[in-house]
Amino acid sequence: xxxxxxxxxxxxxxxxxxxxxxxxxxxxQILVIAIILAVVIRxxxxxPRYIPSESMYPTLATGDRLVVEKxxxxxxxxxxxxxxxxxxxxxxQLQGYQRNQAFIKRIIAKGGDxxxxxxxxxxxxxxxxxxxxxxxxxxxxxxxxxxxxGYLFVMGDNRNNSNDSHxxxxxxxxxxxxxxxxxxxxxQRIGSILSTII
Numbered sequence: 001x002x003x004x005x006x007x008x009x010x011x012x013x014x015x016x017x018x019x020x021x022x023x024x025x026x027x028x029q030i031l032v033i034a035i036i037l038a039v040v041i042r043x044x045x046x047x048p049r050y051i052p053s054e055s056m057y058p059t060l061a062t063g064d065r066l067v068v069e070k071x072x073x074x075x076x077x078x079x080x081x082x083x084x085x086x087x088x089x090x091x092x093q094l095q096g097y098q099r100n101q102a103f104i105k106r107i108i109a110k111g112g113d114x115x116x117x118x119x120x121x122x123x124x125x126x127x128x129x130x131x132x133x134x135x136x137x138x139x140x141x142x143x144x145x146x147x148x149x150g151y152l153f154v155m156g157d158n159r160n161n162s163n164d165s166h167x168x169x170x171x172x173x174x175x176x177x178x179x180x181x182x183x184x185x186x187x188q189r190i191g192s193i194l195s196t197i198i
Contacts, residue, residue, distance in 0.1 A: 049085055049102065049180070055156035055163065056104055059083070059133055059193070065185035066104075066193065068178035077173065078152060080124070082107045083180040083193060086154075091168040102177060105154035105164050106133075111173075115153050117142035117166060122155070133157050142166050152176075 051064040060066070060083075068085045078084055085104050088097040109115045109124045116123040120137030123129065138159040147153045151170035156162025165171060180193050 047178070048184070049104070051104065054161055055158050056083070056106070057158045057161075058135055059106075059157045060104070060180075060183070061189070063186070064183050064189065066180045067182040067184060069181050070178040072179055073176060077110070078107055078176055078179070080107050080109055080113075084152075084154070085177045085180060086171060087175045087177060089168070089171055089175055092163075095168075103163075104180060105156050105162070105171075107152050108155050108165070109147050109153040111147050111149035111151055113153070114144050114146045115142065115165075116144040134159055136160060138166075140166065150174075 047068055047070070049066045049068050051060050051062055051066065054062055066085075083104065083106050085102050087099055088101055088103055092103075093099060108122065108129070113124050114126070116126075117138050118141050120139070121128055122131060122138065135158045140160075145153075147170055150173055152173060153165045154171050155164045155166060182192055183189055
């Protein structure tokens with residue numbers, strides 16, 4: 001092998017090493033960008049959630065997977081009818097629930113509204129709610145309560161099997177993580193979760 005051939009072979013090996021390291025470096029950069037994007041999207045835009053209980057049945061079933069969006073509440077406050085995911089309020093944390101143990105319920109009333117449950121019916125501001133989404137009428141009564149400003153009154157659609165505001169009180173709006181909008185699993189139930197105007 002001549003000196004020129006040895007140089008050419010050495011350059012070829014060096015070029016292959018440079019190409020390999022360049023490819024590895026590009027892949028690392030892509031991976032870092034993907035991780036940053038995933039964190040930003042999950043923190044500020046949307047995240048997946050899993051339904052662990054039957055408290056929202058029949059609207060949502062145990063095992064359903066949802067997309068919870070976070071953008072709309074930057075522009076307007078949560079509204080009655082919205083199905084929301086939230087961090088447990090202090091009342092629940094004192095009972096042993098962890099702050100990261102998210103709940104999902106439907107907003108029934110917001111600050112300034114009054115809520116009453118009587119004879120199996122829910123009233124907001126003395127107006128009967130038309131609740132065609134619940135499993136069955138509540139088997140309990142609740143004396144009229146007024147929701148403080150900055151708080152929400154939330155209930156599960158499975159009224160008699162739901163640990164909600166009729167048990168532990170009002171939910172601070174600041175605890176809201178996002179708005180459940182879309183079910184992506186199971187496949188036969190895939191689709192939008194529309195808020196019911198109540």
